[in-house]
Amino acid sequence: MSIELLLALALGYLLGSIPFGLVLTRLAGKGDVRDIGSGNIGATNVLRTGSKVLAAATLILDCLKATAAILIARALWPGTENFAATGALVGHLYPAWLRFKGGKGVATLLGILIPLMPIAAAIYAVVWLGLLIVLRISSVAGMVAAISAPISAAVFGEQLLFPMFVGFALLVIWKHRENIVRLRAGREPKVGKKTG
Numbered sequence: 001m002s003i004e005l006l007l008a009l010a011l012g013y014l015l016g017s018i019p020f021g022l023v024l025t026r027l028a029g030k031g032d033v034r035d036i037g038s039g040n041i042g043a044t045n046v047l048r049t050g051s052k053v054l055a056a057a058t059l060i061l062d063c064l065k066a067t068a069a070i071l072i073a074r075a076l077w078p079g080t081e082n083f084a085a086t087g088a089l090v091g092h093l094y095p096a097w098l099r100f101k102g103g104k105g106v107a108t109l110l111g112i113l114i115p116l117m118p119i120a121a122a123i124y125a126v127v128w129l130g131l132l133i134v135l136r137i138s139s140v141a142g143m144v145a146a147i148s149a150p151i152s153a154a155v156f157g158e159q160l161l162f163p164m165f166v167g168f169a170l171l172v173i174w175k176h177r178e179n180i181v182r183l184r185a186g187r188e189p190k191v192g193k194k195t196g
Helices: 003-016 020-027 043-047 052-076 081-093 107-118 120-135 136-154 162-175 177-185
Strands: none
Touching: 003 052, 003 081, 020 043, 020 052, 020 136, 052 081, 052 107, 081 107, 081 162, 107 120, 107 136, 107 162, 120 136, 136 162, 136 177, 162 177
């Protein structure tokens, strides 16, 4: 593996592992977001602090940190974008500074799609937000949106992106395994509830 690929991977990991949900809630005096609700550092759990502004900021920043990693890698080391994307998602899911206990990757995956395959990003956003509005169950919306990424790659003939998007979707689903257990038991909370 070339040094450029390793640098792109490291760049992606460093940016992806920034825990914006944790940082923003602490700066806002809301305490440690890991001590409430599901204990997750993502936007859905940040919403349980009662601040829609913090939740929206977390979602946007978790998305854009992946986009930034890919765009920087593209500018510095053309052709390394997929490594930066992989690093960003893995960094968000498994940040070293939080003992490898990170977010679930839904917003970060959207941030990856924006520069790599904009049409897939648009479909992803519509699926995610549409299901969230209709069902109000964040985990379902996020997992189905993640599954839409490899489907979009297959439909639009992006053969090089397809296997990577399959891997990313599987990682997102794996991080939702506790949600899947709660869904099967009928105990998964809807967006707006303070516990779950």
